[in-house]
Amino acid sequence: MTTTNPSPDNGSSRAPHPYVGTAPHPYVGMWVTADGHIRQELLPDGRYDEARGTRASAYTGRYTVTGSHIDYLDDTGFTATGDVRDGVLFHEHLVLHRETDDGTRQE
Numbered sequence: 001m002t003t004t005n006p007s008p009d010n011g012s013s014r015a016p017h018p019y020v021g022t023a024p025h026p027y028v029g030m031w032v033t034a035d036g037h038i039r040q041e042l043l044p045d046g047r048y049d050e051a052r053g054t055r056a057s058a059y060t061g062r063y064t065v066t067g068s069h070i071d072y073l074d075d076t077g078f079t080a081t082g083d084v085r086d087g088v089l090f091h092e093h094l095v096l097h098r099e100t101d102d103g104t105r106q107e
Contacts, residue, residue: 025065031089031096040089040096048072 024044031040040050042063050059061074070082070091082091089096 027065027070027084030099032099033094033096038094038096040091
């Protein structure tokens with residue numbers, strides 16, 4: 001699924017995201033590092049919320065998915081990328097695994 005990144009809105013307005021009203025993208029959900037320090041939630045509305053340690057919402061912004069590639073646009077304008085390979089999210093220097101609804105990681 002291909003979308004384009006709108007300009008950052010710092011959360012002040014929420015235009016409908018192309019995924020809204022459809023089945024959630026397979027990457028939607030919680031992704032976490034092996035040590036649990038970084039927790040990145042990809043939300044169904046095309047937003048993400050990343051916690052680091054005890055700091056909730058350390059980074060928030062929008063994401064778009066093209067194939068297995070993810071582009072991130074932080075609310076401050078910072079950009080980053082990620083790729084999902086074999087069910088693992090490689091986000092810049094991080095390696096994140098899916099977390100299931102019961103809180104366990106999929107390895």
